[in-house]
Amino acid sequence: MPPRMPDLTPGPMPPSRALSALVLCGGGSHGALEVGFAQALDELGIRYGRILGTSIGAFNGAFLAGGMPPADLAALWRSARLKRLVRPNWGWLLHPRVQPGLLSLALLSRFLHRRLPVQRFEDLEIPLSIVTTDLVTGKACYWEDEGDIIAPLLASMSPPGICPPITLNGHPHVDGGIADNAPLGRAADLGCRRALMIECACANPCRRPPKGLIGILGRSFEIALERKHRADLARQAEGIEIIRIIPHLDIEHGFLDLSTCGNLIELGYAQTISELPKLLARPEALLKPKTGERLRHVKP
Numbered sequence: 001m002p003p004r005m006p007d008l009t010p011g012p013m014p015p016s017r018a019l020s021a022l023v024l025c026g027g028g029s030h031g032a033l034e035v036g037f038a039q040a041l042d043e044l045g046i047r048y049g050r051i052l053g054t055s056i057g058a059f060n061g062a063f064l065a066g067g068m069p070p071a072d073l074a075a076l077w078r079s080a081r082l083k084r085l086v087r088p089n090w091g092w093l094l095h096p097r098v099q100p101g102l103l104s105l106a107l108l109s110r111f112l113h114r115r116l117p118v119q120r121f122e123d124l125e126i127p128l129s130i131v132t133t134d135l136v137t138g139k140a141c142y143w144e145d146e147g148d149i150i151a152p153l154l155a156s157m158s159p160p161g162i163c164p165p166i167t168l169n170g171h172p173h174v175d176g177g178i179a180d181n182a183p184l185g186r187a188a189d190l191g192c193r194r195a196l197m198i199e200c201a202c203a204n205p206c207r208r209p210p211k212g213l214i215g216i217l218g219r220s221f222e223i224a225l226e227r228k229h230r231a232d233l234a235r236q237a238e239g240i241e242i243i244r245i246i247p248h249l250d251i252e253h254g255f256l257d258l259s260t261c262g263n264l265i266e267l268g269y270a271q272t273i274s275e276l277p278k279l280l281a282r283p284e285a286l287l288k289p290k291t292g293e294r295l296r297h298v299k300p
Contacts, residue, residue: 021194022052022196025199050129054131054156055131062118082258089164101158134172181232182197188240195244198268
């Protein structure tokens with residue numbers, strides 16, 4: 001069965017069975033922070049009834065929603081090597097009109113077919129929404145409820161120019177971060193009252209200028225993603241209580257650099273364990289944000 005194109009017509013959505021959603025945004029290698037965040041939530045006994053993920057957040061969300069323990073997901077990240085997940089897209093280099101993109105996701109597709117604990121939405125332990133961007137309509141699409149997980153997941157992780165678009169129901173789809181990097185509005189539409197998240201759409205100053213075409217494209221996408229992400233957070237904070245951790249990164253980690261993911265996992269875990277209980281202990285954290293105080297966030 002091909003992936004189901006979601007209904008984008010505005011209207012009332014069925015309420016979620018739980019009030020809390022885990023919202024996992026895109027951010028390339030910074031997605032390792034989300035793994036440490038999930039480990040900390042698990043240790044603190046904080047539960048959520050739905051997961052919404054964009055780009056690398058969709059990758060993390062698919063494994064967590066399928067029942068993989070956060071500690072096992074951390075081990076998966078630590079063993080990951082970029083050369084085992086992507087390779088040059090020689091077909092596009094030889095035939096520029098076909099599958100435009102510098103990197104092929106064929107290896108990642110095979111990896112997901114081998115390692116994902118669940119490959120259909122209806123079989124997940126926790127409901128999952130995956131965000132993609134439809135290049136024809138220019139809108140965010142939310143894949144959920146039923147159908148294949150892997151095709152929309154690959155599309156959600158396909159930065160334009162770096163990876164080819166993925167065709168879903170006749171339309172080319174690319175990275176969900178372009179249209180909706182932090183799907184807080186969708187969480188609110190599904191009846192969630194609280195969003196749990198850690199920031200990973202970061203574009204801190206880098207120590208050295210990016211090199212090579214992929215390095216420049218990745219860094220440019222990272223900067224654009226962060227700017228749009230900030231604007232989206234301010235706009236969407238009206239409809240849902242946002243509980244978020246803002247990690248302190250002392251160095252910039254490359255958009256596609258997996259060599260330091262172990263450090264990022266530990267950083268996300270440690271800062272969440274330290275700061276999240278303090279935030280949740282405040283009675284006002286349970287209330288709808290007031291005007292001028294829309295985002296309740298934590299800095300270490």
